[in-house]
Amino acid sequence: MSRNQVRLLPAIALLTLGAACTGPAPEPAAAPPADAKRVDASTAGNVAGRVVLEGAVPANPAIPLTADPYCARMHPGGLAAETFVAANGGLENVFVYVKDGLGGYYFDVPTEPVKLDQVGCRYTPHVLGLRVKQPIAISNSDETLHTVHALAQVNPAFNLSQPMQKITNTKTFNAREVMVHFKCEVHNWMHAYVGVLDHPYFAVTRDGGKFELKGLPAGTYTVEAWHEKLGAQTQSVTLGEKESKEISFTFKAS
Amino acid sequence: MPWLHRYIKLVVASTVLLIAAGGMVTSTGSGLAVPDWPNTYGWFMFSFPMEKWVGGIFYEHGHRLIASTVGFLTIILAVWVWRVEPRRWVRWLAVGALGAVVFQGLLGGLTVLLLLPAPVSIGHAGLAQLFFCLTLSLALFTSPRWLAAENPADDPMLRKLAAATTGLVYFQILLGATMRHTGAGMAIPDFPLAFGHVIPPVWSAAVAIHFAHRVFALIAAGAILATALHVHHHHRGRRELLRPAALLVLLVFVQITLGGLVVLTGLQPFLNTAHVVNGALVLGTSLVLALRSFRPLFERAPVRDARRAVSAASPLGARS
Numbered sequence: 001m002s003r004n005q006v007r008l009l010p011a012i013a014l015l016t017l018g019a020a021c022t023g024p025a026p027e028p029a030a031a032p033p034a035d036a037k038r039v040d041a042s043t044a045g046n047v048a049g050r051v052v053l054e055g056a057v058p059a060n061p062a063i064p065l066t067a068d069p070y071c072a073r074m075h076p077g078g079l080a081a082e083t084f085v086a087a088n089g090g091l092e093n094v095f096v097y098v099k100d101g102l103g104g105y106y107f108d109v110p111t112e113p114v115k116l117d118q119v120g121c122r123y124t125p126h127v128l129g130l131r132v133k134q135p136i137a138i139s140n141s142d143e144t145l146h147t148v149h150a151l152a153q154v155n156p157a158f159n160l161s162q163p164m165q166k167i168t169n170t171k172t173f174n175a176r177e178v179m180v181h182f183k184c185e186v187h188n189w190m191h192a193y194v195g196v197l198d199h200p201y202f203a204v205t206r207d208g209g210k211f212e213l214k215g216l217p218a219g220t221y222t223v224e225a226w227h228e229k230l231g232a233q234t235q236s237v238t239l240g241e242k243e244s245k246e247i248s249f250t251f252k253a254s
Numbered sequence: 255m256p257w258l259h260r261y262i263k264l265v266v267a268s269t270v271l272l273i274a275a276g277g278m279v280t281s282t283g284s285g286l287a288v289p290d291w292p293n294t295y296g297w298f299m300f301s302f303p304m305e306k307w308v309g310g311i312f313y314e315h316g317h318r319l320i321a322s323t324v325g326f327l328t329i330i331l332a333v334w335v336w337r338v339e340p341r342r343w344v345r346w347l348a349v350g351a352l353g354a355v356v357f358q359g360l361l362g363g364l365t366v367l368l369l370l371p372a373p374v375s376i377g378h379a380g381l382a383q384l385f386f387c388l389t390l391s392l393a394l395f396t397s398p399r400w401l402a403a404e405n406p407a408d409d410p411m412l413r414k415l416a417a418a419t420t421g422l423v424y425f426q427i428l429l430g431a432t433m434r435h436t437g438a439g440m441a442i443p444d445f446p447l448a449f450g451h452v453i454p455p456v457w458s459a460a461v462a463i464h465f466a467h468r469v470f471a472l473i474a475a476g477a478i479l480a481t482a483l484h485v486h487h488h489h490r491g492r493r494e495l496l497r498p499a500a501l502l503v504l505l506v507f508v509q510i511t512l513g514g515l516v517v518l519t520g521l522q523p524f525l526n527t528a529h530v531v532n533g534a535l536v537l538g539t540s541l542v543l544a545l546r547s548f549r550p551l552f553e554r555a556p557v558r559d560a561r562r563a564v565s566a567a568s569p570l571g572a573r574s
Contacts, residue, residue, distance in 0.1 A: 068308040145295060147287065161288075163297075185284070185310055187309050
C-alpha cells in the first residue's frame with residue numbers, strides 16, 4: 001500500500017461509517033407486474049367527511065423563541081404550538097387514510113416530490129402524506145440553520161444538516177409507516193408528521209376539519225383518523241360501485 | 255507543589271467541566287443538534303461561526319470544543335508524565351488516560367452519527383466517569399502526600415469497604431446513565447414515593463430502570479455511611495482519610511436531594527446536570543479514599559525516587 005493510500009485510510013473509514021449510518025439507498029420504483037390489478041376509475045367512489053372536535057379547543061402553549069434571535073425576529077408577536085388547529089368545530093391537521101381493505105391493487109408512484117419546508121422556524125405543512133418511494137423534498141427557507149430529524153421506526157431514521165437558506169434535501173421512504181415524526185434538533189418546538197402509504201387514499205383535514213378520499217374502488221375499508229395529541233380512531237366503511245359516502249370522526253378535547 | 259501535579263489537577267478540573275457540559279447536552283436534549291461529526295454543519299469544528307450557536311447547538315458544539323481542549327490537555331499530560339515520571343505503572347496510567355479520552359471522543363462521534371443509540375450513549379457516559387477517575391488517580395499518585403507516604407493507614411477492612419463503595423457508586427452511575435439515555439427519568443413521576451407507594455404498583459422497563467436507580471441510591475448511600483463510620487471510629491486522627499470520608503457523606507446527601515429535585519421539577523436541565531456532576535464528585539471522592547486505603551500496598555522505594563524526580567521536574571523538565 002502506498003503512502004498516499006495510507007493517508008486516505010481515515011477518510012475512507014469515515015466515508016464508510018457515514019454510508020453505514022445513512023441507511024440503504026432508496027430503491028427505484030419497481031415496474032408494475034403484467035397482471036397488475038388496477039382501480040377502474042369509472043366505477044370508483046368517494047369517501048368524504050369531517051373530523052369534529054368536541055368541547056373547548058385546548059390552548060396551544062406559547063413557544064419561547066429566545067434560543068434563536070432569527071426565530072424571535074420572524075415572530076415579533078410570539079409563536080404558539082400547532083397541536084390544536086380548529087375552525088367551526090372541526091379539527092384540522094388530522095391525517096385520514098385507508099388503513100385496511102384495499103387488497104392487491106397496484107398504484108403508480110408519483111415521481112413529483114412532496115414538499116416540506118421550514119419557514120419562520122416551523123414546518124410547512126405541519127402534517128402531510130406521501131407514497132412509499134415517492135420523493136420528499138425538504139427545504140430550508142429560513143436564514144438560520146435547522147436539522148431535519150426523521151424519527152422513523154420502520155424506515156431508516158435520519159438527521160439532516162441544513163445550515164443555510166435554500167438548501168433542499170430529497171429523501172424517500174421504502175416502507176409504509178404512519179406516522180413518521182420529524183423534528184428539528186436545534187429548535188425543539190418544530191415538529192411535523194408524515195404519513196407514508198402504499199396507496200393514494202389519504203388526506204389531511206383542512207377548512208374546518210374536512211377531508212375527502214377520492215377514487216376508491218367498491219369494497220369494505222377501515223378508515224383511520226390520526227391526530228398528534230388525541231390519538232387515532234377507526235371506522236369501517238362499505239362502498240358500492242360509484243358510491244360516495246359521508247363519515248365523521250369525533251375527538252374529545254379533554 | 256510540583257508543576258506536574260498542579261497541571262494534572264487542572265486536567266481534573268477541566269474534566270469536571272467537560273462532564274457538566276456533556277450533562278447539559280443530554281439534559282437539554284441537544285445530542286443531535288449538530289448532525290455531523292467531526293465537522294459542525296460542514297464547518298471545521300474550530301471555525302464554526304459563533305452567531306450560529308443557537309438553540310441546542312450551543313450545548314452540543316460547546317461540549318465538543320471543551321472535549322477537544324481536554325483531549326489536547328491530556329496529550330500534554332501523557333507526554334509530560336512519560337518524560338518525567340520514573341514509575342513505569344504511572345507512565346502507563348497516563349497513556350491509558352490518553353487512550354480513554356481518544357476512545358471517548360470516537361464514542362461521542364459515533365453516538366451522534368448513529369442517532370444516539372442507548373448502548374453507545376451509556377458507554378460514552380460511563381467512560382467519561384472512568385476517564386475522570388484516571389485523571390484523578392494520576393493527580394493523587396503525583397501528590398506530595400502520596401509521594402511522602404509517611405506511615406499510611408494499613409487497614410484491610412477499610413480497603414474492602416472503600417473499594418466496594420467505589421464499585422457500587424460507579425454501578426449506580428451506570429444505572430443513572432441508563433435511565434437518562436433510555437428516557438426513563440420521569441418513568442416514576444413522584445418522589446420519594448413511587449406512584450404513591452413504596453414499591454411501584456405498575457411496572458414497565460422504564461419503571462424498572464428508574465426504580466433500580468433509586469434502590470441502588472440507598473445501597474450506595476448505605477455503603478458510604480458504613481465506610482465513613484469505619485473511618486470515624488478507627489482512623490479519627492488521620493485527616494487524609496477523615497476528610498474524604500466526611501466529604502463523601504456530605505456529597506451523597508446533596509446527591510439524593512438533587513435526585514429528588516430532578517424528579518419533582520420534571521427534569522429541570524440545570525438540576526439534572528448538577529446531579530450528574532455531583533455523582534462524579536461522589537465517585538471521585540470515594541476513589542480517593544479507596545486509593546489512600548491501598549497506599550501501604552504500593553511500593554515504597556521507587557516512590558521515594560519518584561518524589562525526587564517529580565519535585566525536580568519543571569514544566570519543561572526531562573525525565574532524570
